[in-house]
Amino acid sequence: MTIYAVPDIHGYSDELDRALRLIGEDGGRDARIVFLGDYTDRGPDSRGVLDRLIAGRSEGRDWICLMGNHDRMFLRFATEGQENDRNIRSRLSWLNARLGGTQTLGSYGLAATGTPAFLHPANGGWETLASYGLGTGEQLTGQELIARARTAIPEPHLQFLSDLPLWHEEPGLLFVHAGLRPGVPLDEQDEDDLIWIRDGFLDDDTDHGRLVVHGHTALDAPTHFGNRIDLDAGAGYGNPLIPAAFDGTDCFLLTETGRVPLPPPG
Template identity: 50%
Template structure:
């Protein structure tokens, strides 16, 4: 059982290309395996459009790439469908275009100006016209989780104690507590992002690979062999072991 995983991308196309280069180098040594992207393709970074183009092109070319939906990906599609829609897991005083969320940067990558002095209606109209139908369909259809043997990949995590086939989308995309503090064995090893850290961390029952690419940090790439985990670097594999 082998797999690769890439953390929250947040529009960082150059980092994503570098991550795939490291994976290609590792595959040349160890053989092919699926590559799972754990979501949050868009927002905050400079080239969300380029990220989606790259992932679409790779899948169309037959790459064994799995791309999961993140909460930011859902926020993007919700805005395009209805600019007044409010994600029930987002604070009521925030919107996708708030500077904290990074929606304006995503629209800018499609050539749409979403400055604070522009009303929402024309921003939405420009966005709906600029975002290709193929991108909207891709984002809308992204799966919420993916299982490979004893590994479960998901964006935010799972609700502890709930069967995997009964998990709610809101939790899979948004959960922090009680998941982050739950040390029990969930069955499969959970590989997730969503909660930004300075570095990827292995907790024994889960691995958080969101290393803050959306805030100027690196984009984490890992290789998994059974339950052994390795951080991929420009000089090769570094073991990522459970913290004591």
């Protein structure tokens, strides 16, 4: 059975549509697809991406959607009012343009006019929102923006994000957003590692017992490292979204001209 994977979408619903078309041409409507997380932030249509994923699953498509770090940041902002995550070394707010929260809120009718104003503690603490301007001329505080977001974001979107699993297994394959902590059993992995890890995973070349398929770390092109495959080719930065097909552990990238093998190094 061929398994398909779609890496980080980051609010680019047009790229998602193209990836789904390529998968449909290769494997048909009933193809099993694993989405690797990061459906939101940076791109212009996070709402549209979630609409498509929710609709596809409601129609009975064989779609497995995993949690990404940006999805959790969005969920925590909307449900808990959190704009910071301890895993962000730069200590930026989720609403900073570099992380893309403002673009996500914009897709729900809360587009910022100009650049939001932030507070930056002198001791190098966390960046926090000071004011957020709307097209109506209103200037919202952080708490006011949270309240507006809770009204604007449909409950099915929040429920979808709340229910996302952290990994998915197929014979010989482990699908996860960011990676895993080497040497730690899967059921003992820390959630933060599964959706955020880079150090200790990207530089590890040991056999994880299966081929790990992940996104999270944007590269110039999908790359096979032998023990893992990173499919994130930077769709969140405006690059094409490249889906992949797996026949066992053999990986093929899907393009407009058909399959392209993605072999291991050497």
